Amino acid sequence: MSDDNSKRLTIYDLAQLAQSSPSTVSAVLNGTWQQRRISHKLADRILALAHAEGYSINMQARALRRERSGIVGMIVPMYDNRYFSSIAQAFEAEARRRGLFTIVSCTNRDPEQEREAARMMLAYRVEHLVCTGATAPDAIAEMCAAAGVPCLNLDLPGTRAPSVISANREGALRLTLAILDRLAAAGKPEQPVLFIGGRGEDHNTRERVMGFRQARRSRGLDTSDTDVLICGYEADRAQVAFQDYVERLGGPPGALFINSTISLEGIVRWLRLRGYDLDAIVLGCFDWDPLAAAFHPRLMMARQDVPAMIERVFELIDEPAKARNRRVEVLPTLIGV
Amino acid sequence: MSDDNSKRLTIYDLAQLAQSSPSTVSAVLNGTWQQRRISHKLADRILALAHAEGYSINMQARALRRERSGIVGMIVPMYDNRYFSSIAQAFEAEARRRGLFTIVSCTNRDPEQEREAARMMLAYRVEHLVCTGATAPDAIAEMCAAAGVPCLNLDLPGTRAPSVISANREGALRLTLAILDRLAAAGKPEQPVLFIGGRGEDHNTRERVMGFRQARRSRGLDTSDTDVLICGYEADRAQVAFQDYVERLGGPPGALFINSTISLEGIVRWLRLRGYDLDAIVLGCFDWDPLAAAFHPRLMMARQDVPAMIERVFELIDEPAKARNRRVEVLPTLIGV
DNA sequence: TGGTGTTGCACAATCGGTTGTGCATTTTTG
DNA sequence: CAAAAATGCACAACCGATTGTGCAACACCA
Numbered sequence: 001m002s003d004d005n006s007k008r009l010t011i012y013d014l015a016q017l018a019q020s021s022p023s024t025v026s027a028v029l030n031g032t033w034q035q036r037r038i039s040h041k042l043a044d045r046i047l048a049l050a051h052a053e054g055y056s057i058n059m060q061a062r063a064l065r066r067e068r069s070g071i072v073g074m075i076v077p078m079y080d081n082r083y084f085s086s087i088a089q090a091f092e093a094e095a096r097r098r099g100l101f102t103i104v105s106c107t108n109r110d111p112e113q114e115r116e117a118a119r120m121m122l123a124y125r126v127e128h129l130v131c132t133g134a135t136a137p138d139a140i141a142e143m144c145a146a147a148g149v150p151c152l153n154l155d156l157p158g159t160r161a162p163s164v165i166s167a168n169r170e171g172a173l174r175l176t177l178a179i180l181d182r183l184a185a186a187g188k189p190e191q192p193v194l195f196i197g198g199r200g201e202d203h204n205t206r207e208r209v210m211g212f213r214q215a216r217r218s219r220g221l222d223t224s225d226t227d228v229l230i231c232g233y234e235a236d237r238a239q240v241a242f243q244d245y246v247e248r249l250g251g252p253p254g255a256l257f258i259n260s261t262i263s264l265e266g267i268v269r270w271l272r273l274r275g276y277d278l279d280a281i282v283l284g285c286f287d288w289d290p291l292a293a294a295f296h297p298r299l300m301m302a303r304q305d306v307p308a309m310i311e312r313v314f315e316l317i318d319e320p321a322k323a324r325n326r327r328v329e330v331l332p333t334l335i336g337v
Numbered sequence: 338m339s340d341d342n343s344k345r346l347t348i349y350d351l352a353q354l355a356q357s358s359p360s361t362v363s364a365v366l367n368g369t370w371q372q373r374r375i376s377h378k379l380a381d382r383i384l385a386l387a388h389a390e391g392y393s394i395n396m397q398a399r400a401l402r403r404e405r406s407g408i409v410g411m412i413v414p415m416y417d418n419r420y421f422s423s424i425a426q427a428f429e430a431e432a433r434r435r436g437l438f439t440i441v442s443c444t445n446r447d448p449e450q451e452r453e454a455a456r457m458m459l460a461y462r463v464e465h466l467v468c469t470g471a472t473a474p475d476a477i478a479e480m481c482a483a484a485g486v487p488c489l490n491l492d493l494p495g496t497r498a499p500s501v502i503s504a505n506r507e508g509a510l511r512l513t514l515a516i517l518d519r520l521a522a523a524g525k526p527e528q529p530v531l532f533i534g535g536r537g538e539d540h541n542t543r544e545r546v547m548g549f550r551q552a553r554r555s556r557g558l559d560t561s562d563t564d565v566l567i568c569g570y571e572a573d574r575a576q577v578a579f580q581d582y583v584e585r586l587g588g589p590p591g592a593l594f595i596n597s598t599i600s601l602e603g604i605v606r607w608l609r610l611r612g613y614d615l616d617a618i619v620l621g622c623f624d625w626d627p628l629a630a631a632f633h634p635r636l637m638m639a640r641q642d643v644p645a646m647i648e649r650v651f652e653l654i655d656e657p658a659k660a661r662n663r664r665v666e667v668l669p670t671l672i673g674v
Numbered sequence: 675t676g677g678t679g680t681t682g683c684a685c686a687a688t689c690g691g692t693t694g695t696g697c698a699t700t701t702t703t704g
Numbered sequence: 705c706a707a708a709a710a711t712g713c714a715c716a717a718c719c720g721a722t723t724g725t726g727c728a729a730c731a732c733c734a
Binding site for chain 1: 719720721722723
Binding site for chain 2: 710711712713714715716718719720721
């Protein structure tokens with residue numbers, strides 16, 4: 001190890017130590033030395049020296065000169081949720097495989113924070129920006145367009161950028177059918193089924209409601225507006241809305257289509273605290289959580305296929321031409337049916 | 338908006354447009370223009386121009402010249418876990434408040450990936466590096482030391498860097514006491530209590546086992562080695578180890594101290610699939626998950642105090658002198674007791 | 675032996691901000 | 705009204721890597 005008495009080692013320092021030139025050192029260290037006809041001997045010497053002295057390249061300098069940062073950015077609403085965190089994790093893993101460095105920002109579903117995060121990412125000259133669960137994806141898409149940076153939406157449709165989303169309608173349809181089957185098997189096919197959770201402005205929620213209604217219609221059931229509670233995702237909201245519903249109905253519905261694990265939390269908490277037997281109610285949740293599955297094996301879940309979605313994202317990244325405002329849908333898989 | 342016909346706008350372009358000089362533009366844009374006695378009028382004109390043209394600073398250039406990146410790095414083993422993801426989220430939020438940009442890497446508890454992530458972070462010239470749940474924290478600390486970058490450990494003690502950890506022993510002691518109380522209240526104080534999950538090389542696990550034993554000793558109970566199953570954290574491992582234990586014992590123990598929500602997943606899955614009533618077993622878990630709480634209100638959990646831990650981390654960052662290999666412990670809070 | 679080709683490397687410009695310094699103007703002071 | 709001080713800005717040298725280009729030295733061929 002070198003003495004770190006003052007500054008970090010640069011290629012100029014190495015050049016001096018190796019009695020060579022900065023350009024040669026640079027070529028050796030970035031692997032282009034063969035093209036530059038640097039002798040094997042000198043290359044070895046420089047590599048050994050760099051290693052011995054603990055040289056670390058300065059990525060800012062490289063990025064500046066190359067006019068390529070090697071960074072991809074991702075904006076997520078939050079981490080502490082199995083869905084978004086697995087998205088971030090899968091994205092980072094795939095980016096790493098491609099030699100790209102990932103930066104992720106968490107914007108709490110706040111449009112202002114989203115804009116600010118996008119601004120920073122563009123300032124760091126990300127080569128691609130992927131937005132997940134943003135509230136204002138088009139604003140970000142426009143910033144990216146102005147900067148000439150390709151932008152993708154994940155889990156949300158944007159009008160101004162290509163997007164990869166779950167097949168929300170089809171997934172919801174299948175989940176609903178599974179719920180109805182379970183209800184019929186339990187001998188109570190006529191009991192009410194409640195759709196709860198999500199937001200009205202949210203495209204995913206709207207699609208899922210449509211799938212829900214469509215599935216019921218295919219079974220000859222009509223869906224009253226009072227059986228669709230779009231109360232927000234938050235656990236507490238869902239809990240309050242559900243309690244209202246149960247009080248109006250005089251008891252819990254026969255089955256529930258719960259639109260996210262967050263809402264599931266509120267519903268289950270309420271049911272358990274009131275002493276209801278979860279096994280007596282058919283539960284389906286659009287989204288997946290392994291702990292929920294462990295606690296309630298009969299819980300049906302539409303698990304969004306994160307690995308496949310990330311794969312599609314990179315396919316769109318690879319072929320920007322093909323991507324032109326396309327929308328790719330990925331079918332979630334049903335768990336516990 | 339400008340025509341983005343070719344490249345991104347630079348301060349040189351702005352200087353030309355404003356009939357001024359790059360240094361003036363730079364000063365105006367980074368807020369030091371008053372010190373440089375730039376007139377208010379000119380500053381306003383340049384700001385308006387920059388805004389109109391959608392100028393975005395190049396952080397690589399700034400970082401290179403300033404020799405300060407404004408970036409802090411964090412290494413976590415994984416995201417898709419409530420504990421680590423909330424750590425990442427809290428860290429990013431606090432860093433943002435301080436005008437720092439955060440980059441997080443997820444290294445899957447793999448020492449090689451950890452080294453690689455640290456190397457990259459140092460190449461990006463992070464100003465601080467915080468390691469959480471790393472398997473080889475000291476290796477990273479040494480890399481940082483060689484680079485002259487302050488390094489902190491979070492949730493793990495390192496010998497070569499200051500660290501912030503949960504008060505594992507005290508937390509485990511309190512959780513165990515709560516478990517024993519619950520067991521006594523259920524009228525079966527003599528039933529076996531099993532400690533399960535975690536890794537032997539893991540400092541946190543060792544401390545928690547000590548707290549567990551200590552609590553039992555304080556109640557006059559001895560702890561047999563067969564009642565401590567250090568089988569790894571993974572759900573499947575815990576499940577298999579637990580099944581073995583139950584088969585040896587001829588039935589489930591009266592109570593369980595489960596060392597992580599990951600292990601909890603395996604245990605609960607097994608119990609439920611075998612048809613056991615969770616309410617008949619006293620369950621305590623070192624770590625917290627809101628969905629688990631919803632499904633099983635009587636589950637006791639030691640919730641690690643992430644906000645407080647992050648606060649301590651930044652205190653150590655602020656006062657490097659004070660930090661000198663200190664170890665700060667933060668008491669987890671008991672949920673559901 | 676002179677010309678051509680190849681090998682092996684160094685030079686210097688460049689990426690886009692930052693910042694110490696210098697120098698005209700203008701204003702203030704005695 | 706001259707000297708001193710303040711104002712307002714531009715110049716140019718960086719930061720550390722990349723890369724087009726140039727040019728010795730040597731090999732090869734006729």
